[in-house]
Amino acid sequence: MNQPASAYFIEDRHDPNETHTLSVLVQNEPGVLARVIGLFSGRGYNIESLTVSETESQKHLSRITIVTTGTPMVIEQIKHQLDRMIPVYRVVDMTQTKRSIERELAMVKVRGQGEHRVEALRLADAFRARVIDATTESFVFEITGNTDKINQYIDLMRPLGLVEVSRTGVAAIGRGPEGM
Secondary structure: OOOOOOOOOOOOOEEEEEEEEEEEEEEOOOOOHHHHHHHHHHOOOEEEEEEEEEEEEEOEEEEEEEEEEEEHHHHHHHHHHHOOOOEEEEEEEEEHHHEEEEEEEEEEEEEEOOHEEEEEEEEHHHHHOEEEEEEEEEEEEEEEEOOHHHHHHHHHHHHHHHHEEEEEEEEEOOOOOOOO
């Protein structure tokens, strides 16, 4: 079915979604995190991962690391809106700098007996995961790495008796001697 003619040229755009890691330096005060999260929820933006911690206690600064997905235009909107918030000192798109290190920590509980138990230990060794708790029926592994590595590890543990997973979310820092 043809659309009605228009006097205005409207470009039909289908920009692909991209995943970006944003590092946001903020004043560590009550309500700041709620305002940042409110910006996302109020506009329908999704947060894939969220990590927050005080990084400079003398200056009362915290770093919020947000992994979000959107078109390039949406990502730019998010960055500009974050930049305009009062307690925000700096917003850095770690994905665009291409000079960042991203890591996530996960604790993975696996229940198993016999060969499944042995295979879980083999996989843990291959992924450099550490055993942090062990009983005769289960293990809890600690694994650190990028999100893809952790997802792959979890997928391989499913058929071996995966019970539950607890993840920290992504933490990111820029390479080199300069700070944020």
